[in-house]
Amino acid sequence: MPTVTFSSPKMRRDLTVYAPAGDRKSILGVAREHGVAIDCECQKGECGSCTVEVIHIGNKPPMAVHLTEKEKLTLLTSGKLARQEFEELELLDLAPRYRLACQYLLLDEDIVVKF
Ligand code: FES
Numbered sequence: 492m493p494t495v496t497f498s499s500p501k502m503r504r505d506l507t508v509y510a511p512a513g514d515r516k517s518i519l520g521v522a523r524e525h526g527v528a529i530d531c532e533c534q535k536g537e538c539g540s541c542t543v544e545v546i547h548i549g550n551k552p553p554m555a556v557h558l559t560e561k562e563k564l565t566l567l568t569s570g571k572l573a574r575q576e577f578e579e580l581e582l583l584d585l586a587p588r589y590r591l592a593c594q595y596l597l598l599d600e601d602i603v604v605k606f
Contacts, residue, residue: 496548496603497527510597518543518592518604529606534593536561539569541592544605554598556586562594 495518496507508525510516519541522529531541536559547553558566566572571589580587592604 493597493599494601495521495597496601497522497525497529497606498603499527499606501528501606515596518545518590518595518597521597522592522604529592529604531593536565536591536594539565539571539591542566542569542571542589542606543592543595544588545586545590545595546603546605547586547600548603549601551600553586554600556580556584558587558590559594562591565591 492509492511494507495510496505498505506525506527508521510521516524519529519531519534529541529543532538533540563577566587566589567574567577572587577587592606
């Protein structure tokens, strides 16, 4: 079962939770379900307030590598993702380091979410 570990200076300690694959929940949804307070304003992928760093752990290749158009635009305009970096990642089918917690739908993979 995939796990999500939330890590932040705002928390007393890291929290690891199970996130069943197929639930189609966002990082933000799982965080809220477990009382983890990730900043969020719009929940539509437009404001960038929920930007988190996602680190893939385990030995499976990252799965949730594709960004929605809103997520791409917001990360590019906020400066969390440079256009050249984005184009290289897309070409190699790799995941960017920063993602929007409200847009990233969890798949069958173990991740650490830093915020
Ligand atoms: Fe605004 Fe996620 S809450 S982009």
